[in-house]
Amino acid sequence: MSTEVAALKKKDFQSDQEVRWCPGCGDYAILSAVQSVFPELGIPKEKFVVVSGIGCSSRFPYYLDTFGFHTIHGRAPGVATGLKLARPDLEVWIASGDGDAMSIGGNHFIHLLRRNVGVKILLFNNRIYGLTKGQYSPTSEVGKRTKSTPVGSLDNPFNPLSLALGAGATFVARSVDVFQPHLKSVLRRAAAHPGTAFVEIYQNCNIFNDKAFSNVTDKQARTEQTLHLEHGKPLVFGKERRRGIRLKGVDLEVFDLVDDAGIEECLVWDEKVASPTLAFALSRLVPPAMPTPIGIFRAVETETYESRVVSQIEAEIDTKGAGTLEDLLYGGDTWVVD
Amino acid sequence: MTSTITEENAGPPASLEKLDDAVIRFAGDSGDGMQLTGNQFTNTSALMGNDLSTLPDFPAEIRAPAGTLAGVSAFQVRIADHDIHNPGDSPDVLVAMNPAALKKNIGELKPNGVVIANTDEFNARSFKKAGLENDPLEDGSLEGFRVFKAPLATMTQRALEDSELDRKSQDRCKNFFALGMVYWLFSRPLENTVEWLRRKFARRPEIAEANIKVLKAGWNFCDITQIFQVRYEVDSAQLEPGIYRNILGNHAFALGFVAASRRSGLPLFLGAYPITPASDLLHELARHKSFGVTTFQAEDEIAAVCAAIGASFGGALGITASSGPGISLKSEAINLAVMVELPLVICNVQRAGPSTGMPTKTEQSDLLQTLFGRNGESPLPVISASSPKDCFETAMEACRIALKYMVPVMVLSDGYIASGSEPWRLPKLEDLPDLRPEIRRDPVGFAPYRRDETTLARPWALPGTPGLEHRIGGLEKDDGSGNVSYDAQNHAQMTRLREEKVARIAADIPPLEVDGEPSGKLLVLGWGSTQGAIKGAVNAARAKGLSVSAAHLRYLNPFPANLSELLESFDRVLLPEINTGQLALVLQGRYLRRIDSYPKVEGRPFSRDEILARIEQLLEA
Numbered sequence: 039m040s041t042e043v044a045a046l047k048k049k050d051f052q053s054d055q056e057v058r059w060c061p062g063c064g065d066y067a068i069l070s071a072v073q074s075v076f077p078e079l080g081i082p083k084e085k086f087v088v089v090s091g092i093g094c095s096s097r098f099p100y101y102l103d104t105f106g107f108h109t110i111h112g113r114a115p116g117v118a119t120g121l122k123l124a125r126p127d128l129e130v131w132i133a134s135g136d137g138d139a140m141s142i143g144g145n146h147f148i149h150l151l152r153r154n155v156g157v158k159i160l161l162f163n164n165r166i167y168g169l170t171k172g173q174y175s176p177t178s179e180v181g182k183r184t185k186s187t188p189v190g191s192l193d194n195p196f197n198p199l200s201l202a203l204g205a206g207a208t209f210v211a212r213s214v215d216v217f218q219p220h221l222k223s224v225l226r227r228a229a230a231h232p233g234t235a236f237v238e239i240y241q242n243c244n245i246f247n248d249k250a251f252s253n254v255t256d257k258q259a260r261t262e263q264t265l266h267l268e269h270g271k272p273l274v275f276g277k278e279r280r281r282g283i284r285l286k287g288v289d290l291e292v293f294d295l296v297d298d299a300g301i302e303e304c305l306v307w308d309e310k311v312a313s314p315t316l317a318f319a320l321s322r323l324v325p326p327a328m329p330t331p332i333g334i335f336r337a338v339e340t341e342t343y344e345s346r347v348v349s350q351i352e353a354e355i356d357t358k359g360a361g362t363l364e365d366l367l368y369g370g371d372t373w374v375v376d
Numbered sequence: 377m378t379s380t381i382t383e384e385n386a387g388p389p390a391s392l393e394k395l396d397d398a399v400i401r402f403a404g405d406s407g408d409g410m411q412l413t414g415n416q417f418t419n420t421s422a423l424m425g426n427d428l429s430t431l432p433d434f435p436a437e438i439r440a441p442a443g444t445l446a447g448v449s450a451f452q453v454r455i456a457d458h459d460i461h462n463p464g465d466s467p468d469v470l471v472a473m474n475p476a477a478l479k480k481n482i483g484e485l486k487p488n489g490v491v492i493a494n495t496d497e498f499n500a501r502s503f504k505k506a507g508l509e510n511d512p513l514e515d516g517s518l519e520g521f522r523v524f525k526a527p528l529a530t531m532t533q534r535a536l537e538d539s540e541l542d543r544k545s546q547d548r549c550k551n552f553f554a555l556g557m558v559y560w561l562f563s564r565p566l567e568n569t570v571e572w573l574r575r576k577f578a579r580r581p582e583i584a585e586a587n588i589k590v591l592k593a594g595w596n597f598c599d600i601t602q603i604f605q606v607r608y609e610v611d612s613a614q615l616e617p618g619i620y621r622n623i624l625g626n627h628a629f630a631l632g633f634v635a636a637s638r639r640s641g642l643p644l645f646l647g648a649y650p651i652t653p654a655s656d657l658l659h660e661l662a663r664h665k666s667f668g669v670t671t672f673q674a675e676d677e678i679a680a681v682c683a684a685i686g687a688s689f690g691g692a693l694g695i696t697a698s699s700g701p702g703i704s705l706k707s708e709a710i711n712l713a714v715m716v717e718l719p720l721v722i723c724n725v726q727r728a729g730p731s732t733g734m735p736t737k738t739e740q741s742d743l744l745q746t747l748f749g750r751n752g753e754s755p756l757p758v759i760s761a762s763s764p765k766d767c768f769e770t771a772m773e774a775c776r777i778a779l780k781y782m783v784p785v786m787v788l789s790d791g792y793i794a795s796g797s798e799p800w801r802l803p804k805l806e807d808l809p810d811l812r813p814e815i816r817r818d819p820v821g822f823a824p825y826r827r828d829e830t831t832l833a834r835p836w837a838l839p840g841t842p843g844l845e846h847r848i849g850g851l852e853k854d855d856g857s858g859n860v861s862y863d864a865q866n867h868a869q870m871t872r873l874r875e876e877k878v879a880r881i882a883a884d885i886p887p888l889e890v891d892g893e894p895s896g897k898l899l900v901l902g903w904g905s906t907q908g909a910i911k912g913a914v915n916a917a918r919a920k921g922l923s924v925s926a927a928h929l930r931y932l933n934p935f936p937a938n939l940s941e942l943l944e945s946f947d948r949v950l951l952p953e954i955n956t957g958q959l960a961l962v963l964q965g966r967y968l969r970r971i972d973s974y975p976k977v978e979g980r981p982f983s984r985d986e987i988l989a990r991i992e993q994l995l996e997a
């Protein structure tokens with residue numbers, strides 16, 4: 039932590055705006071986690087910029103006493119990219135939802151990730167459109183009955199983690215609104231990542247899609263069905279950590295550490311491995327047949343886009359010299375009329 | 377008259393004839409290098425001090441089937457010993473590299489004009505591809521023109537007999553044979569092109585040397601055979617003293633933005649997505665990284681403008697450029713910029729629409745889209761460029777307004793201006809305006825929407841400034857505090873303020889100048905790229921003794937303060953536009969003044985004569 043920065047507290051990041059999410063909404067927990075983590079980062083408050091699109095989640099910037107930009111539907115990555123390119127010194131976070139990032143802004147989402155712009159993107163995934171009052175979203179399960187799909191939705195959902203990994207994301211993680219210590223630790227890791235850090239957060243919309251993640255958040259599921267990814271540790275989960283994940287051909291399977299085989303067959307988690315293959319396989323695990331992995335799926339460091347952009351400009355200045363107005367106008371083929 | 381050039385039929389030395397004005401059109405297949413050939417002729421003529429104006433005309437397809445009418449690419453250049461304003465209506469000389477090029481362009485050649493036809497391509501196969509029944513060189517259809525038949529490919533090959541190049545590469549040099557001939561015909565020196573070739577092919581000197589050889593062969597051929605019998609000279613023009621360069625519209629835009637960046641002290645950020653005919657702006661700015669310019673080729677038009685808005689929020693000079701279809705995609709984000717009141721410049725290099733329309737053809741048909749094509753009450757300043765060189769000043773002026781008033785500014789150009797060129801007298805550096813913006817640093821009394829009393833601009837408070845943390849967004853803002861507000865009276869007030877802020881710019885722009893009498897029978901009013909044709913037509917009308925005035929609008933929102941009075945000072949107002957009468961509609965609605973709209977939507981600029989005819993018609997009536 040830089041010594042010049044006066045110690046910031048959670049309340050320094052609370053704005054004077056009344057928070058207007060529905061009582062009981064998972065967004066409150068995410069806001070609280072972010073407000074707790076920001077002051078720990080050693081970054082001056084004025085350097086934070088929170089950018090959002092449209093949706094319940096996108097009200098986020100109003101509740102943080104930082105610079106904020108509530109943009110238009112799906113376009114936060116575009117705005118954030120321009121901002122980060124112009125101002126690499128800023129700490130830019132995007133708050134987005136499943137409709138915002140996976141549907142209308144899907145294109146910007148994948149391009150943000152492939153470029154590896156140094157911003158953090160939090161996906162509040164509640165598998166529903168909340169602000170427009172309850173239509174199914176691109177992460178809703180097939181057969182979802184909503185106002186716009188009274189007899190069930192027909193289209194297959196996106197898996198945000200698979201999509202992010204496929205787009206070449208360098209940091210991919212998942213956490214859950216109500217797992218506060220876990221969520222904070224994931225946010226700290228995201229903050230420390232130099233490129234695009236993508237965090238999917240399971241967020242309960244208690245009004246339109248209540249208990250969408252009960253198979254993760256229920257007391258029993260927490261212990262039985264949740265697989266914590268920990269770098270360098272074997273992939274084990276369940277009561278008494280009796281169950282493990284091992285390779286079966288090119289896929290993954292669950293096995294019993296007592297009845298089936300020993301711990302040596304268990305995959306040891308490596309979030310830094312260059313190939314995203316195993317991370318992708320893990321992203322496909324869904325309950326009830328499989329546990330839900332949470333934690334860091336991928337954390338590899340490559341040069342950020344803004345750093346490349348800046349270096350290229352510097353290199354051009356090095357070889358050609360810093361351009362002057364005179365060079366600009368008078369540098370081409372000119373002739374004189376007296 | 378038809379002549380075939382051979383060394384054997386050398387005639388007597390050509391007589392020298394002085395022209396005050398000449399139009400040359402190079403036409404061939406898109407693979408024949410006609411744009412390049414035309415540009416070389418242009419640059420050489422510029423260096424000789426001619427005034428000039430160019431008009432490229434290329435197909436939308438990168439390579440339409442060779443030899444077809446769809447694949448014809450042409451470049452027209454007009455050179456003169458006096459001040460000219462447009463690339464000319466009809467050519468004096470047509471270079472036709474194949475039958476399709478001849479067929480497509482012969483209709484516009486002046487009576488008794490010169491045709492240089494590449495006979496190597498005049499065969500049954502090519503006639504068929506061009507949809508011709510007979511050989512136009514033989515069937516008498518070129519009666520009334522002076523036709524010179526030149527087997528360009530054969531002569532090129534002969535010139536390159538001992539070259540190492542393969543046949544295909546040799547054949548590619550034939551446009552330089554034609555260029556050599558036209559250089560001879562117009563008494564131009566070869567040096568400029570020779571030097572250019574050596575620079576361009578510095579890493580492949582064999583190609584440079586082959587082209588140079590062919591260029592010289594073309595020139596020598598005319599010199600030896602004296603086939604043209606006449607040789608032209610066009611003296612240098614009496615241009616205003618100064619340093620000049622030849623400039624394309626899109627390049628002038630690019631330079632204007634870099635200059636604005638320098639004069640404002642803000643780094644330039646361009647967010648763009650490739651689109652015809654705006655891409656050249658992206659290409660040109662991408663070459664200026666050593667000026668600290670960031671060019672961001674986004675995943676789509678929307679991201680391009682959003683990134684520019686983001687950069688602007690961060691304190692850069694945010695720019696985006698596109699053409700009609702791209703502007704449609706950007707309109708939601710442009711509205712965001714209207715709402716958050718950040719400086720932004722949006723260039724629309726218009727093309728023929730609707731939808732994909734005709735990407736390489738020019739039109740001025742996005743004016744109403746620009747003024748009204750966004751949801752809600754969404755006023756923004758609009759200014760237009762009237763010629764290639766004018767793009768420089770227009771770009772700087774757009775930046776000035778954007779930065780001073782904290783507002784997105786739309787700049788209109790079009791395909792005709794974008795890819796046309798003309799000599800540009802370079803401004804003196806000290807004459808360029810100071811564009812340094814006011815940036816808020818003091819947290820005391822800061823509120824994001826507390827406005828400047830004169831300009832009504834809100835403060836520009838950059839992230840990273842302690843104590844200025846604030847939130848902006850597309851939701852309606854409370855006047856002053858900038859908090860989200862759904863209050864009815866506040867919305868009415870904010871709507872009025874956004875409108876008023878733009879309206880006040882009228883006091884900060886020059887009044888509309890009239891060329892000619894300040895009142896009278898007829899005013900020809902124009903905007904954008906019609907300027908050259910209008911000027912030419914008005915001058916010609918005056919030469920015929922007619923009394924007609926002209927005025928050209930750069931500012932389309934707000935209009936200059938004296939516009940209303942001016943419209944009232946004339947019996948009739950003629951308004952030629954390359955659309956169905958969009959500005960006329962706006963003026964009639966706003967000033968309740970009848971306008972004689974003269975619309976044209978053929979994907980082509982007005983000719984001088986078209987406007988002249990309309991002037992005569994109106995004055996007779």
Ligand code: SF4
Nearest residue numbers: 059060063094168243
């Ligand atoms: S609708 Fe759902 S997501 Fe939106 S605020 Fe209410 S509970 Fe939260």
